[in-house]
Amino acid sequence: MQLIHPERLPTSPEELAAGLRLAALKPPGRPYLGLNMVSSLDGKATIDWRTKGLSSELDRRLFHNLRTQVDAVMVGAGTLRQERYGRVIKNEELRQKRVQEGLAPDPLAVIVSARLDLPADLPLLNEPEQRVVIATGSDATLPGLGAQVEYVRVGDDLPRLMAYLTEAHGIRTVLCEGGPTLNSYLFAALLVDELFLTLSPKLVGGAAALTIVAARELVDPAELELVTVAEGEGELFTRWRVRHAS
Numbered sequence: 001m002q003l004i005h006p007e008r009l010p011t012s013p014e015e016l017a018a019g020l021r022l023a024a025l026k027p028p029g030r031p032y033l034g035l036n037m038v039s040s041l042d043g044k045a046t047i048d049w050r051t052k053g054l055s056s057e058l059d060r061r062l063f064h065n066l067r068t069q070v071d072a073v074m075v076g077a078g079t080l081r082q083e084r085y086g087r088v089i090k091n092e093e094l095r096q097k098r099v100q101e102g103l104a105p106d107p108l109a110v111i112v113s114a115r116l117d118l119p120a121d122l123p124l125l126n127e128p129e130q131r132v133v134i135a136t137g138s139d140a141t142l143p144g145l146g147a148q149v150e151y152v153r154v155g156d157d158l159p160r161l162m163a164y165l166t167e168a169h170g171i172r173t174v175l176c177e178g179g180p181t182l183n184s185y186l187f188a189a190l191l192v193d194e195l196f197l198t199l200s201p202k203l204v205g206g207a208a209a210l211t212i213v214a215a216r217e218l219v220d221p222a223e224l225e226l227v228t229v230a231e232g233e234g235e236l237f238t239r240w241r242v243r244h245a246s
């Protein structure tokens with residue numbers, strides 16, 4: 001893997017996702033939020049409703065290493081209904097990397113589901129070591145979960161959720177892993193600070209597959225500036241910072 005912008009250097013997924021010190025960028029009253037997505041060259045986020053066909057071995061390494069850089073990892077219910085999520089940090093080596101970065105061994109998992117329509121047997125919801133916040137508009141609870149689960153009844157109010165995560169849990173940084181619907185609401189609420197986007201050299205086509213930011217239309221297009229680009233095995237690994245009007 002080669003870094004090709006802002007300079008040319010050999011690199012690796014582990015190096016691209018190390019020492020990012022995102023907490024230093026935390027804005028007042030809410031966490032700093034990075035989004036991590038993979039897309040085809042035509043911007044599609046899925047092949048046959050799954051990410052699998054787009055994600056390569058290098059992308060998966062980057063995906064897991066980015067999780068070592070933040071206090072919390074967030075995901076939308078649609079993604080959880082489609083992808084089998086387990087404990088966020090998958091092995092001891094990655095937990096050690098987090099500790100060396102000054103973070104807790106496991107990040108807080110944050111799930112967003114307005115209707116609380118989640119599979120109760122999802123491994124993520126049943127790992128005893130995993131702390132999970134479920135942000136929901138429902139008054140219900142899911143039966144018999146094995147993880148350490150807290151319900152936060154914020155409805156669809158994402159700014160309130162973000163403020164709560166900082167106030168109640170001291171969360172300074174969040175990595176959101178989609179999906180496209182949640183992404184659109186986060187962008188609309190001006191809560192996204194940066195985007196890690198892997199460009200997989202494929203075209204998916206058609207109108208059905210969601211692009212990486214779908215559902216809600218943005219009143220003004222989000223504007224981003226390029227931070228880094230790396231190339232590996234024909235894929236581009238990009239990092240962008242969102243310009244916020246000051």
Ligand SMILES: NC(=O)c1ccc[n+]([C@@H]2O[C@H](COP(=O)([O-])OP(=O)(O)OC[C@H]3O[C@@H](n4cnc5c(N)ncnc54)[C@H](OP(=O)(O)O)[C@@H]3O)[C@@H](O)[C@H]2O)c1
Pocket residue numbers: 036037038039044045046049050051054075076077078079080082083112113114115116117118136155156157158177178179180181182183185210214
């Ligand atoms: N390419 C990639 O990097 C990538 C990443 C992630 C996912 N994906 C793919 O994307 C697809 C899923 O996309 P999606 O857009 O349907 O899923 P999503 O964004 O993960 O989830 C949508 C659901 O999240 C909840 N939600 C979103 N915004 C909310 C808000 N403001 N307040 C409360 N709840 C909110 C709602 O849950 P309820 O319906 O439960 O109320 C909504 O139906 C899957 O096929 C997955 O494989 C791809």
